Amino acid sequence: MPEQKWPQTIWIVRHGQSAGNVARDAAEAARLPLIDIATRDIDTPLSALGEQQAEALGHWFGEMPAEARPTVVLCSSYVRTRDTARIILDVAGIDPDDITFQADERLREKEFGILDRLTTLGIRQKYPELSEQRAHVGKFYFRPPGGESWCDVILRLRSVLDTISREYRRERVLIVGHQVIVNCFRYLLERMDEQKILEIDRAADVPNCSVTSYEFDPTRGKNGKLMPQLVNFVAPLREAGAPVTAEPDVPAAPKS
DSSP: OOOOOOOSSEEEOOOBBHHHHHHHHHHHTTTOBBBBOOOOOGGBBOHHHHHHHHHHHHHHHTTOOGGGGSSSEOOOOOOOHHHHHHHHHHHHHGGGGEEEEEEEESSEEEGGGGTTTBHHHHHHHHHHHHHHHHHHOTTTTOOOTTTTOOHHHHHHHHHHHHHHHHOOOOOOEEEEEHHHHHHHHHHHHOOHHHHHHHHHHOOOOOOOOEEEEEEEESSSTOEEEEEEEEEEEEEHHHHHHHHHOOOOOOOOOOOO
């Protein structure tokens, strides 16, 4: 048998509800052009509910046998993802010093450039030509000035997968990121095309603290492959009585 190139398990988790999610909802409800939040997106913390969601997920990981728990935790460099990861580990009883724990800037949120903190209405009012361009090109390829397209995010995630396959073979890897990170990993790991991943994106937002997971199956493909197990799994939140939320990250943008 060829050497296994993948981890045994990969869990991909979106961060808990953030103060930015809450502020975005308030701005959209009031039909305001700008999301009222003072911090940089990088520094935006979890909401109280987001902390509760992370605790619920931590209990779920903590109930696993020791031999099934994460041995590697990779998270975005943003405050809300780092805090989600730390809460999960603390509640699960996993000492970060006993595992590999690494913040990786390649897992960061998609950069919105000049559209940062604008609501859908704000984008249409301030940059109508960009709104039209985005509608024509589609969100997969559209790159706002100073920002990123989904393709840009996918390019950096290809590099993350190279690192994972090189350094974390046979490990159990927990990744804590953002909504677009979850979807773009699905695009890569499930070998989707633009049409398929945008259908998934249009259907529903990724719930906060939901779990999408993959298990290595040595019998699949030429050398074994990662097979999907859970998709946007929120049962741990419901079981713990933590409300399930699925607010888009800021800024809001129309589905396309």
